[in-house]
Amino acid sequence: MSQTMLEKVLYDLSVDRSAKKAFRDDPRALLAGYRLTAEEIELICDFDLHALRERGVNPMLLMGYWQLARQDMTSYLRRIAGPRDMEGKA
Amino acid sequence: MGQIVGGFLVPHDPLIFAAPDTVPAEVKDAVFDAYAEAARRLGELRADAVVVFGTDHYILFGPGCLPQALMGVGELDGPIDRMRGLDRRVIPHHPELADHILRHVLDGDFDLACAKVLTVDHSVAIPQQLVVAPAGDLPIIPFYLACGVDPVIPMRRAAHLGGLVRSAVEAWPGDERVVVIGSGGISHSVGEADMGRVNVEFDQMILELVAEGDVEGLCALSDDDVVRDGGNGALEIRNFAAALSAVPNPRGELIAYRPVPQWITGLGFVEVRAA
Numbered sequence: 001m002s003q004t005m006l007e008k009v010l011y012d013l014s015v016d017r018s019a020k021k022a023f024r025d026d027p028r029a030l031l032a033g034y035r036l037t038a039e040e041i042e043l044i045c046d047f048d049l050h051a052l053r054e055r056g057v058n059p060m061l062l063m064g065y066w067q068l069a070r071q072d073m074t075s076y077l078r079r080i081a082g083p084r085d086m087e088g089k090a
Numbered sequence: 091m092g093q094i095v096g097g098f099l100v101p102h103d104p105l106i107f108a109a110p111d112t113v114p115a116e117v118k119d120a121v122f123d124a125y126a127e128a129a130r131r132l133g134e135l136r137a138d139a140v141v142v143f144g145t146d147h148y149i150l151f152g153p154g155c156l157p158q159a160l161m162g163v164g165e166l167d168g169p170i171d172r173m174r175g176l177d178r179r180v181i182p183h184h185p186e187l188a189d190h191i192l193r194h195v196l197d198g199d200f201d202l203a204c205a206k207v208l209t210v211d212h213s214v215a216i217p218q219q220l221v222v223a224p225a226g227d228l229p230i231i232p233f234y235l236a237c238g239v240d241p242v243i244p245m246r247r248a249a250h251l252g253g254l255v256r257s258a259v260e261a262w263p264g265d266e267r268v269v270v271i272g273s274g275g276i277s278h279s280v281g282e283a284d285m286g287r288v289n290v291e292f293d294q295m296i297l298e299l300v301a302e303g304d305v306e307g308l309c310a311l312s313d314d315d316v317v318r319d320g321g322n323g324a325l326e327i328r329n330f331a332a333a334l335s336a337v338p339n340p341r342g343e344l345i346a347y348r349p350v351p352q353w354i355t356g357l358g359f360v361e362v363r364a365a
Contacts, residue, residue, distance in 0.1 A: 004153060008153045062281050064148070
């Protein structure tokens, strides 16, 4: 598990237009280019905010990356403030 | 010699642009009036340049390079994170004074990253557009202190940098009048489960320290206590510590304070007078 690599991926997904497009087209193909475990890839694809936060990812990166799910900040807050069993694919 | 003639502490809450109508009109008017009042007072100071201490939000700097402190010495524009009402524009700068401050700070044994061109984010652009531009579109000299991404700059280090900026301005051979702005806060939680929690008690405590110009009091706060009571966003009170430290014998005079949960922040506006 690498908090640093998770932050690298989420930073790219927050600020890099080409990374955002690649993620929307085929997230697993994009993420295969990073040094991530299979579990980490699933967490990112599932927008599992709780698990990513628990792994030390900066919440500002989570907010930027959440916009990829085409969701607003109200839904972000509902998800991050909600219980873990509310997690699901965005 | 140059002179620091005063300062301001103002918030940079992007929700005032991103979600302007989520608060009653009276609240919105009070907040924008506070920025306008800061601009009016800045105009009265007859400043020639404005130093702004801002915060990166993991937008300008990535995991590949996270400066503890960075200074923009050349051409400026921004914000990079533009939003409705906050357009991206070229920002006036003062390359000669900026270069002088950079070299003075480096000579003061403070390692400072520099950006020879810089597209600022909203933490600098909001005070620039709402306070500095209306006061005559003065040139700015931006600093970014690490407040939002671990490891953050120690509060005492931020205060030390503010003091070096002051001595740099005073060592400048010109007669520029310089104002400093500390951008940020006060209590707010960004991206965490308690986002929207505003702690009026914490905000009042910070405003009391600011009123007294009590930089030592700010430095005595542990980061853990600040995050617990004021939220992770409140770590950017180190911008206040830097700005206060740049002003000779600082005393804070409250312009306005509004706790606005809809905008997730306790919004404080202070003029820092040089005694």
